Amino acid sequence: MDIEQVRNLLKETQATVDLYLSTGNDDARIDAQEKAEQLARTLERPKDAVLKLAYSPTILTAVKAAHDMNLFEVLANATSPVTLSELVAAKPADPLLVERILRLVVANGFAKQTAPREYLPTSLSKEMTKQGPVATIESMFIEMLPALNKVPEYLQKTNYRNPDDPMATVIQHTYDVKTDGFTWLSQNPAAFARFNSFMGAQRAGRPHWGDWFPVEERILTHPALSSQTPLIVDIGAGRGHDLMGFKTRFPHATGRLILEDLSRVIEEVNGPELETFEIETVVHDFFAEAQPISGARVYYFKNVLHDWSDEQAAIIFKNLKPAMKRGFSKIIMEEYILPDTNARSLPCMTDLSVMMFCAGLERTRQRWTELLESVGLQVVKFWMREGDELGVVEAALAEE
Numbered sequence: 001m002d003i004e005q006v007r008n009l010l011k012e013t014q015a016t017v018d019l020y021l022s023t024g025n026d027d028a029r030i031d032a033q034e035k036a037e038q039l040a041r042t043l044e045r046p047k048d049a050v051l052k053l054a055y056s057p058t059i060l061t062a063v064k065a066a067h068d069m070n071l072f073e074v075l076a077n078a079t080s081p082v083t084l085s086e087l088v089a090a091k092p093a094d095p096l097l098v099e100r101i102l103r104l105v106v107a108n109g110f111a112k113q114t115a116p117r118e119y120l121p122t123s124l125s126k127e128m129t130k131q132g133p134v135a136t137i138e139s140m141f142i143e144m145l146p147a148l149n150k151v152p153e154y155l156q157k158t159n160y161r162n163p164d165d166p167m168a169t170v171i172q173h174t175y176d177v178k179t180d181g182f183t184w185l186s187q188n189p190a191a192f193a194r195f196n197s198f199m200g201a202q203r204a205g206r207p208h209w210g211d212w213f214p215v216e217e218r219i220l221t222h223p224a225l226s227s228q229t230p231l232i233v234d235i236g237a238g239r240g241h242d243l244m245g246f247k248t249r250f251p252h253a254t255g256r257l258i259l260e261d262l263s264r265v266i267e268e269v270n271g272p273e274l275e276t277f278e279i280e281t282v283v284h285d286f287f288a289e290a291q292p293i294s295g296a297r298v299y300y301f302k303n304v305l306h307d308w309s310d311e312q313a314a315i316i317f318k319n320l321k322p323a324m325k326r327g328f329s330k331i332i333m334e335e336y337i338l339p340d341t342n343a344r345s346l347p348c349m350t351d352l353s354v355m356m357f358c359a360g361l362e363r364t365r366q367r368w369t370e371l372l373e374s375v376g377l378q379v380v381k382f383w384m385r386e387g388d389e390l391g392v393v394e395a396a397l398a399e400e
């Protein structure tokens with residue numbers, strides 16, 4: 001172990017923690033957390049680090065089993081220690097088994113132990129009683145882990161080609177299905193509900209782009225805007241929460257708000273709620289047809305492009321471009337924008353997951369630039385917000 005390195009990291013960790021405590025800035029919080037992790041890694045013997053990594057799936061297993069035995073439900077509201085006997089009664093289950101599961105759960109911060117066979121909740125135990133976090137663990141455990149397990153085999157079989165076909169990626173290899181991952185999930189209502197809650201939980205608490213992106217300056221201030229102009233076309237919009245959020249923040253913005261998605265989604269979302277927000281709906285398959293709404297100020301995609309490989313994304317953009325008005329229309333994409341070096345761990349985890357599930361990918365600045373330029377578009381600016389590597393790619397037709 002390099003003692004000098006430990007000393008330096010300790011100082012750096014202290015400095016980033018102090019910065020966070022004095023500013024409350026979320027970037028500073030994440031920097032502090034990463035420095036602390038680096039420090040912990042430096043203190044760990046490499047062989048122990050490898051062992052821990054190899055055994056790490058057992059943590060997920062223990063948390064899932066604890067959830068299945070209702071241990072978090074019983075613990076969550078306790079203000080004084082809960083005994084093993086009380087926890088055992090929740091299912092009921094064998095005391096020795098519960099004790100063993102709880103040992104791993106406690107060692108990983110999902111509960112606290114106050115005395116032999118006495119436990120208290122932590123913020124993580126409480127998290128494990130909410131629908132979204134539970135769905136996150138369940139979806140990962142039930143549907144995704146079997147496929148993750150097959151990734152090395154799949155990559156070997158495909159001679160280590162980067163997956164680019166959503167009909168022939170790890171999901172099809174694992175489950176022997178002939179559909180894309182989303183269709184496969186949608187055919188199993190329980191799995192689909194889990195997955196949707198998982199995705200919802202992943203996005204929960206993220207600020208709306210209208211709260212940090214300079215919407216007024218970059219979008220609303222333009223002499224050509226009129227009440228008939230499509231102001232925002234949200235492509236692959238899902239249930240329309242982003243447009244509703246936009247309308248709430250900019251109720252007097254000039255122009256129409258249009259929600260586009262596949263027909264099955266539009267059938268489901270059409271109704272009084274969207275009408276209240278004056279949101280129009282249009283059925284549009286971005287692979288099969290040209291963009292039907294011409295001359296919009298903004299073509300907005302959120303969490304759409306990362307589901308698709310560059311080859312598929314190029315089709316989406318080629319179908320969009322003819323509708324764009326030069327000097328007026330913009331593309332706004334809310335996605336991860338990874339730095340070209342040293343990306344953080346979480347977006348790299350989602351990168352591997354979208355690769356496995358739909359041959360998608362999270363893109364670095366360089367990859368976004370290259371993708372857009374390959375189809376006659378250009379990055380106008382990358383906008384990063386505080387907190388993580390999520391941001392907005394603002395793009396337009398390339399200059400002629």
Ligand SMILES: C[S@@+](CC[C@H](N)C(=O)[O-])C[C@H]1O[C@@H](n2cnc3c(N)ncnc32)[C@H](O)[C@@H]1O
Binds near residue numbers: 235262288303304
């Ligand atoms: C990951 S969801 C994102 C939804 C929404 N933008 C959000 O961030 O919550 C991807 C969306 O793309 C839609 N989608 C998938 N394939 C599509 C296609 N070929 N044409 C149009 N929309 C599509 C899906 O129905 C889904 O609503």
